[in-house]
Amino acid sequence: MKTINTIGVAGAGAMGRGIAQIAAQAGLTVRLFDLNAQAVADARGSLEKVWNRLVEKQRMSSEDVAAALGRVVPCNSLDEMADVDLVVEAVVERLDVKADLFGKLEGIVSADCILASNTSSLSITAIAAACSKPERVVGYHFFNPVPLMKVVEVIDGLRSDPANGDALMELARRMGHTPVRAKDMPGFIVNHGGRGMNIEGLKTAQECVAPFHVIDAVMREQAGFRMGPFELMDLTGLDVSHPVMESIYQQFYDEPRFRPSPITAIRVAGGLFGRKSGEGFYSYADGQKAIPGEEPVPALPAKLSVWVAPYHSTGHRRAAALLKRLGVEPVTTETPPQDALIVVTPYGEDTATVIAEYQLDGRRTVALDTFFGLEQGKRRVLMCSAATEAKWRDAAHALFAKDGTPVSVVADSAGFVGQRVVATIINVACDIAQQGIATPEDIDLAISLGLGYPGGGPLSLGDSLGAAHVLDVLRGMHRTTGDMRYRSSLWLQRRVQLGMSLRATSAAI
Numbered sequence: 001m002k003t004i005n006t007i008g009v010a011g012a013g014a015m016g017r018g019i020a021q022i023a024a025q026a027g028l029t030v031r032l033f034d035l036n037a038q039a040v041a042d043a044r045g046s047l048e049k050v051w052n053r054l055v056e057k058q059r060m061s062s063e064d065v066a067a068a069l070g071r072v073v074p075c076n077s078l079d080e081m082a083d084v085d086l087v088v089e090a091v092v093e094r095l096d097v098k099a100d101l102f103g104k105l106e107g108i109v110s111a112d113c114i115l116a117s118n119t120s121s122l123s124i125t126a127i128a129a130a131c132s133k134p135e136r137v138v139g140y141h142f143f144n145p146v147p148l149m150k151v152v153e154v155i156d157g158l159r160s161d162p163a164n165g166d167a168l169m170e171l172a173r174r175m176g177h178t179p180v181r182a183k184d185m186p187g188f189i190v191n192h193g194g195r196g197m198n199i200e201g202l203k204t205a206q207e208c209v210a211p212f213h214v215i216d217a218v219m220r221e222q223a224g225f226r227m228g229p230f231e232l233m234d235l236t237g238l239d240v241s242h243p244v245m246e247s248i249y250q251q252f253y254d255e256p257r258f259r260p261s262p263i264t265a266i267r268v269a270g271g272l273f274g275r276k277s278g279e280g281f282y283s284y285a286d287g288q289k290a291i292p293g294e295e296p297v298p299a300l301p302a303k304l305s306v307w308v309a310p311y312h313s314t315g316h317r318r319a320a321a322l323l324k325r326l327g328v329e330p331v332t333t334e335t336p337p338q339d340a341l342i343v344v345t346p347y348g349e350d351t352a353t354v355i356a357e358y359q360l361d362g363r364r365t366v367a368l369d370t371f372f373g374l375e376q377g378k379r380r381v382l383m384c385s386a387a388t389e390a391k392w393r394d395a396a397h398a399l400f401a402k403d404g405t406p407v408s409v410v411a412d413s414a415g416f417v418g419q420r421v422v423a424t425i426i427n428v429a430c431d432i433a434q435q436g437i438a439t440p441e442d443i444d445l446a447i448s449l450g451l452g453y454p455g456g457g458p459l460s461l462g463d464s465l466g467a468a469h470v471l472d473v474l475r476g477m478h479r480t481t482g483d484m485r486y487r488s489s490l491w492l493q494r495r496v497q498l499g500m501s502l503r504a505t506s507a508a509i
Contacts, residue, residue, distance in 0.1 A: 001163065001166055001170060002085065002163070004085040004086050004167060004171050005085060006030075006085050007028055007029070007030055007084055007085065007086045007087065008032075008033065008081035008084040008086070008088070009023070009033070009087075009088050010034075010087060010088070010089045010101060011090035011118075012032055012039040012040045012043040013034075013090065014144055015090040015118055015142060015144060015146065016032070016034070016043065016088075016090035017043040017046055017047060018144065018147055019088055019090060019118070020032050020043065020072055021047055021146065022147055022175040022176060023175055025068055025175075025176075026174050027071070029073065031075045031080055031081050031084055032073065032074055032075060033074075033075040033076075033078060033081065037074075040074045041074070043072075044069065044072055047068075047069065048065070048069055051065040051068060051069065052065060078104060078105060078108055079108055081108060081109060082108050082110070083110070084109060084113060085113060085114070086114045086116060086168075086171070087115050087116065088116045088140055089102070089115075089118060090118045093120065093122065095123075095126055095127065098122065098127050099126075099127055099130035102115050102117075102127065102128075102130060102137065103130050106131055106132055111133075112136075114136055114138060114164045114167060114168070115131070115136050115137045116138050116139070116168060117138075117139055117140065118139075118140055118142055120141055120188075120191060121186070121248070123184055124138065124157035124184045125157040125158045125159065128157045128160065134157065134159040135160060135161040135164070136161065137159075138154065138157070138160050138164045138165050138168055139154065139156075139157070139182075139184065140152060140153075140154060140155075141153040141155060141188060141190075142177075143190070150176065150177050150178055150449060151178050151180060151190070151445070151446055151449035151450045152172045152179050152180075153179075153180055153189055153446060154168045154169050154172070154179050154181050155181075155182045155183070155184055155188055156181070156182075156183060156184060157184045158184060160184075165181065178445060178449060180438060180442040181438060181442055182437055182438045183435075185435065185437045186247070186248050186251035186252055187244075187248045187251075188437070189437065189442065189443060189446040189447065189450075190447060190450035190451060191244060192248065192432055193429050193432060193458065195245075195257065195258050195428055196421065196424035196425035196427070196428045196458075197219075197232065197451075198229045198245065199258060199261065199424075200229075200421045200425075201219070202229065202263050203259075203261060203485075204420060204421065205261075205263060206261050206262075206263055207411075207413060208411060209413040209417060210410040210411065211292075212230040212281045212282070213230070213282070213291050214408050214417075215229065215230065215417055216228025216229065216230050216231050217379060218381055218408055218410075218416075218417040219417070219418065219421060221378065221379035222369070222372050222379040222408075222417075222418045223372060223421070223422050223454075224455070226452050226454075229421070230280075230281035230282070231281075231289075233264070233281065234274030234275050234280040234289075235274065235275060237273045237274045237276050237280075238264050238267055238268050238274055239268060239273045239276075241264070242260070242264040242265065242267075242268045245258070245264065246260055256483065256484040257424070257428060267280070267281075297398055297401045298394035298395070298398045299394075299398060300395070301395050301398070304328070304395055304399060305337060305340040305341070306323060306330050306331065306340060307330065307331045307336035307337065307340040307341070308320050308323070308330045308345070309336075309343065309345065309354070309358065309360070311346075311354065312346065312347055314347075314370065314466075314469065315344075315345025315346070315347065315368075315370040316345060318345070318370040318374055319343055319345050319368050319374070321374075322374040322400075323399075325376075326399065326400070326402045327402075336360065336361070340364070341364055341395055341396055341399070342360055342365040342366070343365075343366060344360070344366075344367045344368070345367065345369075345370045346367055347371060347469060347472040347473050348415050348419065348423070348472055348473035348476020348477045348478075348479075348480065349414060349476040349477075349479070349480050350367075350412045350413055351366070351383050351384060351412050352387075352412055353414075354367070355387070362385050362387030363387055363388065364388070366382050366383070366384055366388060366392060366393060366396040367383040367384075367416070368381075368383075368396075368400065369381040369383070369417075369418060369419060371416075371465065371469060372418060372465070376403050377405055378405065379405070379406045379407070379408060380401075380405055380408070381407070381408050381416050381418065382396050382400060382407060382410070383409075383412060383413060384409065384411065384412065385412045393409060396409075397409055414481050415476065419473045420473070420477060422465070422470075423470050423473040423477070424486075425461075426458045426461060426462040426465075426470050426492070427470070427474055427486075427488060427492060428458075428489075429443050429444075429447065429457070429458035429462075429502075430489035430491040430502060431489040433459070433491050433502075434489055434491035440459050440504070441503065443458070443459060444456055444457025444458065444459050444460050444503065459501075459502040459503045460502075462492070462502045463501050463502050463503065467495060467502050470492065471492055471493060474486050474487070474492075
């Protein structure tokens, strides 16, 4: 395996200086180049400040700082990279610019020098096509900020020499990062796997199921994510995330799973990018996000009988157990009494579909999401049909908030909020595995580290929630809406049929 001791970094912006930082800290010599010589000087000054702060935190010594800074060597021209073992480009995200840079470098560097691209969205194979030795070109996708985001994607183009990818995997470990391996496909692993959260969150809002802040609260406090889709898009900025949504959709030839929303297109046109512009899905007065307060809990009726529909066995069991913990004994008649609140527990279907299928009284029917469990303190979600009367909606809200647990009441939706978003996330990850873009282990590792998703990554999350339940949700949404975006991945379907983990690969191949 090729040993890498000296690297060139082309581009001294945020990504380039981040790569230079972790490389120099790991003891590598870094040749740093930018067309703007001042950018290189600024980068070294910025690195010195970062390292001095680490001295204050007693994570580096002054001698370490001096040594690391001495290893970051400014370059006035690309010719000064003639003896490096690796060049990592971190220049503008344009195919022609990257291809032109690598073409020039081939005339400068040694025959066995690896050329790595930090691209987040361009094809490694397409970049390598401009080179006389495409086998030396590999993707090396870091995430911003590089020192804190401890995952890096190593991407093999169609003509990349796997040994070069192996060398980059080992180098990543030396620099304190966790490498994952991916095939050259749009979005690689992390940007591909991240489609489900934002796109399905947007679709949920577009259907007027709930306001942005409620969708975010459900994703945090029911589904267990650190951020909801709209908080996340405000943080990254729609000027960044919207073009990525469009690009991946187009690169997959209008795959319905990745269909963007006009919500973001309109906001980008209006300059509502998020935190950076002071307004996005939320407004930011003095940098602080403004969030509407929680809806007040209605008064609980003095007398309330409750009938829980038995149509989904797991949902029925979980709802009945919760009611008993709340001090309510559900009515156990075969059909609901005339004066009872009707609680249904659909997986992937909307309330109207259940009402119509079982000929229930829509005026007093409310759906309860049991997919994530119903522990005290974990946000509960109720869903009403267009026919649900306010008094029954309020009675259900009061009942399920009786123990102090927050309750969100949303409009009718195939898959509530959390069900549809999380099932979509898991389904996309399953399809990444089905396409062989990465191993199940690397899919979970990349997405958990790159996006901070709970449960050890989307495939592990699917196993913990129950892969059969995830499949239930997707089939219910597909059946209810007719939208091909909800068709289940064959990876998911087959593993449910065989009783296998979503992380399991084929034993026969």
